[in-house]
Amino acid sequence: MSTTFLPEDYLAQKADKRTNIISLVLFVIVMLSVWFAFLWGNRRTKVVKTEEETITAQFVRAEAEIENLKKLEAQQEDMLDKAELAAALVERVRRSNLLAEIINRMPPRMSMLKFELRSTELKEPTSTIADGAVGKLNRPGGPDRMKTREEIKDELEKVTAPKYQVDVTLVGVTTTDIEVSSFMSALNSFELLSTVRLDYSEEQDVEGRTMRQFKIDMSIANSADVRLTRPTTIKKNMTDPMSEELRFVQPNTTTVPARPAVKSTSEEG
Incomplete structure (x- = not known):
């Protein structure tokens, strides 16, 4: 201290x-x-x-x-x-294009007797909504809300593009069923067609010859568009009509030279 x-x-x-x-x-x-x-x-x-x-x-x-x-x-x-x-x-598939493609797939000894197209409009089902459900909120876990009357009216008045189902019927004659099978195979591999079905194939007397008459039913695919497909090309012997040679396409092809016309003696007198 x-x-x-x-x-x-x-x-x-x-x-x-x-x-x-x-x-x-x-x-x-x-x-x-x-x-x-x-x-x-x-x-x-x-x-x-x-x-x-x-x-x-x-x-x-x-x-x-x-x-x-x-x-x-x-x-x-x-x-x-x-x-x-x-x-x-x-038309997404023109009739002329379809007919040409089908003819190009036909065997050489096959002839077409009938070609028919039928169009059927596909109607979409319309959904109906009760008046009491308009404007009501859904339960949790569902959509946010129901559509209003104006939205439903707009959907009902909306113009939709019509859709068509095009069915094709083909009747023809050929010599054997083998050619019919070959033709059916070619049609099944054609992307513009669907549901190719053989209706019948039977013997018919055509001008004194026994032939096979057949009928094929098929439909054009809904997604078919001829603009997206390549046309079938077949090589053919084309001749010049102004040529000096006349060509006859036969089993035994012959070439005959064209000669100028000779005036007769009587014509000269």
């Missing part, structure tokens, strides 16, 4: 003064901390507000872009519907 000769009142005032200085310093530190915290919070609030405004502007632009995208998708769907409707009015 130290001994001091200072008065006790002086020592007490000195201790109080030291305590007041320490308290003042602590108060200043606390106030500065609060002030810096306020400045930092205010600055952070401004940054967050700026970021919020930026994100809000981005959402607004994104919403506008989404609306434009929806309009473009609606226009694209409308254009596709119109293109499909216009394409339905044009």
